[in-house]
Amino acid sequence: xxxxxxxxxxxxxxxxxxxxxxxxxxxxxxxxxxxxxxxxxxxxxxxxxxxxxxxxxxxxxxxxxxxxxxxxxxxxxxxxxxxxxxxxxxxxxxxxxxxxxxxxxxxxxxxxxxxxxxxxxxxxxxxxxxxxxxxxxxxxxxxxxxxxxxxxxxxxxxxxxxxxxxxxxxxxxxxxxxxxxxxxxxxxxxxxxxxxxxxxxxxxxxxxxxxxxxxxxxxxxxxxxxxxxxxxxxxxxxxxxxxxxxxxxxxxxxxxxxxxxxxxxxxxxxxxxxxxxxxxxxxxxxxxxxxxxxxxxxxxxxxxxxxxxxxxxxxxxxxxxxxxxxxxxxxxxxxxxxxxxxxxxxxxxxxxxxxxxxxxxxxxxxxxxxxxxxxxxxxxxxxxxxxxxxxxxxxxxxxxxxxxxxxxxxxxxxxxxxxxxxxxxxxxxxxxxxxxxxxxxxxxxxxxxxxxxxxxxxxxxxxxxxxxxxxxxxxxxxxxxxxxxxxxxxxxxxxxxxxxxxxxx
Amino acid sequence: xxxxxxxxxxxxxxxxxxxxxxxxxxxxxxxxxxxxxxxxxxxxxxxxxxxxxxxxxxxxxxxxxxxxxxxxxxxxxxxxxxxxxxxxxxxxxxxxxxxxxxxxxxxxxxxxxxxxxxxxxxxxxxxxxxxxxxxxxxxxxxxxxxxxxxxxxxxxxxxxxxxxxxxxxxxxxxxxxxxxxxxxxxxxxxxxxxxxxxxxxxxxxxxxxxxxxxxxxxxxxxxxxxxxxxxxxxxxxxxxxxxxxxxxxxxxxxxxxxxxxxxxxxxxxxxxxxxxxxxxxxxxxxxxxxxxxxxxxxxxxxxxxxxxxxxxxx
Numbered sequence: 001x002x003x004x005x006x007x008x009x010x011x012x013x014x015x016x017x018x019x020x021x022x023x024x025x026x027x028x029x030x031x032x033x034x035x036x037x038x039x040x041x042x043x044x045x046x047x048x049x050x051x052x053x054x055x056x057x058x059x060x061x062x063x064x065x066x067x068x069x070x071x072x073x074x075x076x077x078x079x080x081x082x083x084x085x086x087x088x089x090x091x092x093x094x095x096x097x098x099x100x101x102x103x104x105x106x107x108x109x110x111x112x113x114x115x116x117x118x119x120x121x122x123x124x125x126x127x128x129x130x131x132x133x134x135x136x137x138x139x140x141x142x143x144x145x146x147x148x149x150x151x152x153x154x155x156x157x158x159x160x161x162x163x164x165x166x167x168x169x170x171x172x173x174x175x176x177x178x179x180x181x182x183x184x185x186x187x188x189x190x191x192x193x194x195x196x197x198x199x200x201x202x203x204x205x206x207x208x209x210x211x212x213x214x215x216x217x218x219x220x221x222x223x224x225x226x227x228x229x230x231x232x233x234x235x236x237x238x239x240x241x242x243x244x245x246x247x248x249x250x251x252x253x254x255x256x257x258x259x260x261x262x263x264x265x266x267x268x269x270x271x272x273x274x275x276x277x278x279x280x281x282x283x284x285x286x287x288x289x290x291x292x293x294x295x296x297x298x299x300x301x302x303x304x305x306x307x308x309x310x311x312x313x314x315x316x317x318x319x320x321x322x323x324x325x326x327x328x329x330x331x332x333x334x335x336x337x338x339x340x341x342x343x344x345x346x347x348x349x350x351x352x353x354x355x356x357x358x359x360x361x362x363x364x365x366x367x368x369x370x371x372x373x374x375x376x377x378x379x380x381x382x383x384x385x386x387x388x389x390x391x392x393x394x395x396x397x398x399x400x401x402x403x404x405x406x407x408x409x410x411x412x413x414x415x416x417x418x419x420x421x422x423x424x425x426x427x428x429x430x431x432x433x434x435x436x437x438x439x440x441x442x443x444x445x446x447x448x449x450x451x452x453x454x455x456x457x458x459x460x461x462x463x464x465x466x467x468x469x470x471x472x473x474x475x476x477x478x479x480x481x482x483x484x485x486x487x488x489x490x491x492x493x494x495x496x497x498x499x500x501x502x503x504x505x
Numbered sequence: 506x507x508x509x510x511x512x513x514x515x516x517x518x519x520x521x522x523x524x525x526x527x528x529x530x531x532x533x534x535x536x537x538x539x540x541x542x543x544x545x546x547x548x549x550x551x552x553x554x555x556x557x558x559x560x561x562x563x564x565x566x567x568x569x570x571x572x573x574x575x576x577x578x579x580x581x582x583x584x585x586x587x588x589x590x591x592x593x594x595x596x597x598x599x600x601x602x603x604x605x606x607x608x609x610x611x612x613x614x615x616x617x618x619x620x621x622x623x624x625x626x627x628x629x630x631x632x633x634x635x636x637x638x639x640x641x642x643x644x645x646x647x648x649x650x651x652x653x654x655x656x657x658x659x660x661x662x663x664x665x666x667x668x669x670x671x672x673x674x675x676x677x678x679x680x681x682x683x684x685x686x687x688x689x690x691x692x693x694x695x696x697x698x699x700x701x702x703x704x705x706x707x708x709x710x711x712x713x714x715x716x717x718x719x720x721x722x723x724x725x726x727x728x729x730x731x732x733x734x735x736x737x738x739x740x741x742x743x744x745x746x747x748x749x750x751x752x753x754x755x756x757x758x759x760x761x762x763x764x765x766x767x768x769x770x771x772x773x774x775x776x777x778x779x780x781x782x783x784x785x786x787x788x789x790x791x792x793x794x795x796x797x798x799x800x801x802x803x804x805x806x807x808x809x810x811x812x813x814x815x816x817x818x819x
Contacts, residue, residue, distance in 0.1 A: 054696070081696030096694040098684035099808060105680050110695025116677040 004031035005066065006199050007052075007088075007168050012061035014047055021047040023223045024061070029168065034190065034200045036214035036231070040243055040439035041410070044223040045203045046093070049170050053090040054080040065168070084110075089161025093172040093203075095153050099146030103156045104128060106145055107163050124163075131162050134196075136189045150297075151182040162193075169193075171202040175209060179297050180467060180497035187213040207236050208468065219243055244440050253451055253473060259288030261324075262427045262459035263309075268318030270304040272483075279304045280483040281318065286428065286459040291450065293474025294463045294485075296500050301483040302432070302463050303345075309430045309461065310342045311335035323427055336365050341426030343417055345433045345463075347410070351417045354406030358398065359387035361405045362420050394419035395445070411442030418449050429453055429460045435469060447473055467496060512771045516650040521770075523655060524725065526763030528553070530662040531717030532741030533748065533755040534669050535710040539585075540745060541673065542706035543686040543809040547603025548588050549714050550738030551610030552581050556718025558614035561729040562621065564631040574658070574719055581715025582708040584610050589704035596813030607738070618729060628728035634658055656724040658716070663756075665713060670752040682706050686807035689814035699814050714738070736790075743793055747800045750807065761796070765789035 007029040014022040022044045029035055039045050050056045052063060057078035064072045065086045076082035083090075097106050108124050125141060132138045137155040145153060154174065161169055171190075175183035187209065194200055204210050210217060211231060218228045219242045227242045265284040272278040279301045286292050296302060307313030308320065311332040320327040322338050335342075344350035352361045363372045363383055372383050387401040396415045398408040405416060414434070421429065431450060435443035450473060454460055464470050470477060471491060478485045479499035486499050512518050532549060539546040546552075559580040563573035584606055591602040622629065634656035637643075643653040673679035681702055685692045689699045717737070722729045740762060748754035769785040 055693075079696065080694065084696055090694070092690070092694065094690070096688065096690040098687040098691045100683055100687045100805070101680060106684075106691065108677070109680055109684050109691060110697050112677045114678045114681055114697070117675075119675065119677055119680070 004070075005029070005072075006031050007066070008064040008072070009048070009052065010062045010064065012048065012051055012058045012063070014044075014051060014056060014058050020223050022051070022058075025220065025223070025225055027218055027225075029199045029201060031167075031199055032194050032197050033216060034194050034202070034214045036210040036217045037201055037203045037220065038205075038210065038217060038239060038243055039220035040441075041437065042222075042439070043220040043243075045220055046172055047223075048220070049090065049172060049201070049203065051077070052083065052170065053088060054078055054083040068167075084164055087165065087167040088170070089164060089166035089168070090170040091154065091157040091161065091172065091174060093176065095157055097145040097153055097156060100144055102144055103139055103141045103148070103159070106156055107160045111164055128159060128163065131159055135159075135162060135193055136185075150177045151179075151186075154178070154186070158189075167197070168199045168201070171200065173203050173205065175204065175206060177298075177465075179500045180493055181501055183209060206468070207239055210239070211236070221245055240440060253291075253475075256289050256455055256475070258290045258475075259457055261285050262288045262322065263461070264319075264321040266319040266321070268308065268320065269316045270301075270308055270313055271316055272301065272304040272307070272313075277301055277303050278483045279308075279315075282483070282485050284478070284485065286461055288427070288457045288459050289454055290475040291454050291460040291462050291473050293470035293477045294461060294480050295467055295470045295477055295496060296465070296480035298465055300480050302480060304483070305461075305480070306345060306430060306432045306463060309335070309340060309428070310344065311340070333368070336424075337368075339424075339427035341421035341424060341429040341458075343414075343421060343429065343431045343434050345436075347413050347417060348406075352405040352413055355404050357402050358391070358396065358405050358408065358416060359383050359401040361416055362387045362390055362401075365420060366424065390419040390423060394422075394449075411438050411445075414438060414442065414446060418446065422449060422453060425456070425458075426453075427458055429458055430463075431460060432463045433465065434462070435464075435466070467493060467500075508775065509768075509772075512768065516647055518767055518771065519651040519764075520654065521767040522760060522763040523651060523659060524763070525766045526759040527655075527659045527662045528717035528720045528725070528737055529741055529744065529759035529762055530666060530756060531713050531720065532738060533744040533759055534662075534665055534752060535581075535713030535717070536741050536745045537748065537750055537752065537755055538669060538682075538710035538713065539707045540810055541686045541750060541807055542682050542703045543689065543807055543812065543814075544589070544592055544703055544707050545599045545603060545742075545811055546585070546588055546606075546707060546710060546714070547600060547742065548584055548606025548610060548711065549603075549741055550734060550736070551607035551614075552584050552711050552714040553718035553721075553734040553738045554611040554614045555580050555584060556715030557722040557733060558618055558718075558729050559715070560719030561631060561722035562618070564723065565629060570634055570723065573723065574661075574716065577715045577719035578712040581718075582712040584715075585708040585711025586704065588711065589707040592813065593703045593707070594700050596815060599811055611734075615731060628730045630727045631723070633722075633727040634724040658720045658724045661716070662720070665716075666752050666756045669713075673752065683807075686809050689809055693814075693816070699816070714741075717741075740790075740793065743797055746804050747793070747796055749800065749804045758796075762789055762793055765792050 005028055009025065009027040011024045011026055012022055013024055025048055037045050047056060051058045063075040063077065065075050066072050075086050104121055104125055107128055112119065128141065137158055139148060139152040139155045145156060174186060178186065190200055211234060214231045217231055217234055217239065219226050221243060263286040265282060267281045267283060268279055269281050270279040277299050294302065304313060308315055311330050311334055314330050327338065363386060367373050372379055391401055394415045396412050396419060398412050408416065434446050450460055462474055478487055479496060481500060481502040488499060490496060532553065536546060536549055556577040560573045560577035563576040564570060568576065588602055588606050591597045592599045636654040636656055639653045643649045673683060681692060681697060685699055685702045692699050692702060718734060721733055744755060744758040747758045766789045769788045773782055773785045
């Protein structure tokens, strides 16, 4: 493996404004190797890969690629076409499929000259079928990509790269949207392709899959190389320490005593926006002092559940009983008044009003009392005092409480929301993907707060696609699939994965 | 029933329908091409005026008819280029830029016309396209007069329907245009130029729009006068939605509208005594609103329509 170098990134640097996204980053890749590229959010992984693929122009540095015969030459930088010609393929985190085109057209797009007047779809289909057989990646070919499942779309993306005879494949967070089973299948396929000589770099946050499937691990921190190791010598603690630069300890969940039910759903039906994103006559009970984990692949009814609990969607049928009292009128203000705390999935869109100040965002759910306003006039002093106190307590960092909330980083926006929600001591907390996209430090903070609230006696509904998070935090687990819940006592990943895919374990 | 049946079965009615539909066919194809790439082109109304003026003036200045058609298409493409630059790399609001193009193109056309002919009171005439007389085919009963006594521009319009359909569905370029209108990142990830594809599609689409205008001065009438486009461009914008961005349905929609228009003219003479003529003039537009209400619910918009895309921002 050592002599078969296919790619060498040398001292790449890239600056965006005043931010050094990459500083003298170097990386080698060998034939048949699966390299995991790790780092916290903002460590510069995606920037590095985008430079490799020509989407970004590096400020300095070189990239050398070997041709089929093993001769190295400099890659022309800043041109995706040059990268493709050199045998580099990239599967972006956000898929780049045209949803109105089928798989064949998506795969052929750009692989044939635009001047071609008669396309040879037939020939292409034959080649794609052969590729599917060799790699084990299969997907329907004649359906518009918009109607494929996420897993299928990803396979189209990989096939797109293989169709161009790539020798180096880059995958940016390939399993973020997959069920555990799909993820495992994907990595098995990747391993097969690597055994045949494909060199693979993948970016991931999931240490489990990194340890299970990669050969080598490279870690970036704050835009710089901080270390490399063979996967055989790595373990979770070692990697985490390298990524964060210091010890972070994940909070430990201790047994807690449960109290009376705080939420009870009876035969609740909600019609959601998506095809499967509805709830079908579900029953649910959440006790005070427990964290109920809702596991499942997104788009299976989570949005409808969150919508109802946050008062933003009206159910078709069924009852909602909050703290022994039936909720007759569902609207956001009512739900807040009845003691529901909401941590929304899309924190930028639903969690804050970006153009308003941090202080204003902190009181946004509490202006109906007399603490922050009188006769419609805001009490600025109280608001400022309140914001200062919460910023300290919840460690919200940024340009100050008078600055627009959109200037905060993702982690600090989440802390702002936690401060606003938890300060009201809600009975029921809806935490929808509370740590998605947060780096380890911030994620650990969120988890700690949730556990604190639970100890205080609040009931928590934790919706998460991250099975590890559910396993770590939840006292009880429900799997949601196609609008229905399956209660389960298993803590086995494979069994949970089967339930998430809708197959009875 | 006021002999509606008799009207609907007459050769002259369908012949008129196709004639009225011709500029709309050009316009709706042009708008469709722009929108397939993700750019709404509200410059259409003004580009119609520019096409009408340039086509007419080229003939008046001594150019051949086909040379004038080419000049009109070029003028349209230039306005398309302007709209493309404003909305694609600069990412300005497509609505605002489109309306500005409409105001600019029509005002510039009227201005040029007035500058060239400061003193004439009645618009000078040119020798327009004549109906093509194709031996045998033109003598067929019914079909002959309807189809084969149109001018060459009508046949060009019908050919363009096929051409746009073929390009969008059978060529690599068409696949790329559809892709850039759905998800520009898909095109960018392949190293193709999002800007190039979009500006190109807008220029080609605008050239088609200008042909619709040229038909007015070079085939339907034989002179250029103010207000002659009379909202045809806006109708095309609605027809694209009715057609759900499909060239075949676009043709159908244009002919349907042409038929409504031809029908109202004939109904006016039948029942004009009882009903004010304005009702008939408004009828095609009211009917097209109804058609839209029904069709637009199922319409599949190009996903990236109206959304600017910037390089390096992903």
